[in-house]
Amino acid sequence: MTFQLPAYHPPDFTQPPFVDAPPVTFRRVVKSGVAPDDYHATSIHPEYFQVEKNRWTLLEQSRMDCVVVKRDDGSLVVKAFRKLERGERVACGRRENGEDGIFVHAEPFESQDQTLQKFAFRTRTTRETSFSIDYDELYDLLEFERRNGFIVWVLGPAVVFDRDSREAFAKLVAEGYVHALLAGNALAVHDVEAALFSTALGQGIYAKKSAELGHYNHLDAINRVRAIGSIEKAIDAGIVGNGIMKAVVENDISCVLAGSIRDDGPLPETITDACQAQDRMRAIARRATTVIGMATVLHTIATGNMVPAYQVTEGHGVRPVYFYSVDMSEFAVSKLVNRGSLSARAILTNVQDFVVNVERGLRRRKTGFRG
Known part of the structure; x- marks a missing residue:
């Protein structure tokens, strides 16, 4: 469609x-x-x-x-x-x-919900909810937004804990489905760790086997980047040869790494001043027409507070801003709505599987396969 x-x-x-x-x-x-x-x-x-x-x-x-x-x-x-x-x-x-x-104006857009029943089962999103149509609608949305909007992804480190999801998200960046990335220090740290050691927090990102002295790996990753001066310099030097941060840098994607009190290091690009980080996030969020937050409650809520349910654009006038929250936890997606992001749409699944499915689904649509 x-x-x-x-x-x-x-x-x-x-x-x-x-x-x-x-x-x-x-x-x-x-x-x-x-x-x-x-x-x-x-x-x-x-x-x-x-x-x-x-x-x-x-x-x-x-x-x-x-x-x-x-x-x-x-x-x-x-x-x-x-x-x-x-x-x-x-x-x-x-x-x-x-x-x-x-x-x-609380109801500004035409509703496609034709449900008129006063009582019905399964009206709230839970782990039992089916999401097939949500994926299909998301594919159509991302194809539209790639050319007509501004897609902001908000990532937790779980996305880089798996080889396939890490590779899939890098492909999404290269294919133009990512216009900006908001994350914390950990996302970049473990992406760099994966590039250097094929681990995340010391565990293999494919076989899930703990590496010997693997608990040093993320610290070594931070240390190497700090020694050379930045993630970008580490990429240029061939130290970081793959992954999400490499794709972001090479495709000139806007990126904000907002630090927290528990960060190791942090990496040179991580913004440790909370107000400065908020301002940098806001500069990106104000352009968003679609936001997808994955496995990071605090960063997703922070972004939700910065993004209204509408955007005024030259080409489309007043249009909705689409907001997806993807997490395995019902609590996580419910908390986003409870914090005021009433237009957020939840998909309850493993975020690693989600990224792989989205990249695969978009790729299949390009080849004409919709099965």
Whole structure:
């Protein structure tokens, strides 16, 4: 089937309650980094603000849990609390149906769900859910997004713990299905370890046999990269001869490695300042039209907080942002939704199998085989 974006249905601002709604109130920031009382916090949904009477403005480049600032030219920008500057004007009001000049559009896209039953079994995603159609829809989406969107992958280290999934993801990069990569120090460390020793945390990535003194391998990998100065230099020198990081570097893919308190090393590219890492992730996330998070709860939730459920693009107007969470744990994917990423779609499976299946499925479609 040919992928088509669902139609966007904007509000009709000529109808009640909008015609009687007041312009939104903006209050000054008194202390930098502190929003005024009654500030409006943004959601994942499209949001409109009546800046002047009968002039409703849609937020572009939005993100969850931020505030809206009115610039001197009347335009609106979404800012994190920590970036507010004294004197800036912040949108205030917590009623979201127009009463305060703010409307949160919770159902903007046409729904393909035709289920009308008041009671039905198996309506929630669990380990028993079938995912065949999800894979087929994902293949169509990725083919569309490769040319028309911006695909962001959020990876946990489990992806490189298996030879086949590591190779499959590198192929996805080479084939253009990866526009950006967000991960932690561990993903890159164990990918480099695999390139050097064919292990991840000392265990073979194919035979799963523990190497002698294998617990040194990831530390040796970090040490070698730090000695030469960077992952890119290690690749250029032939030290890292295969894997995901090599594919990312050679295909000039945007990549952010955000560090954590428990990181070994870390690698030179890993950003250890949390605010700096968040800013770098946000610069990528704001471009996302599809996000696929795999086996990394914290990084996936962090990305989910930065990505709204919509994107305003030149070619397609207001369109949805697709968000997939892939994990073996129901808890992991449920936690993402519980943190506000209501549009996230879950696929419960081993992420290594998932990557292999996606690469194989896309390759088969290219050859015309859809079995």
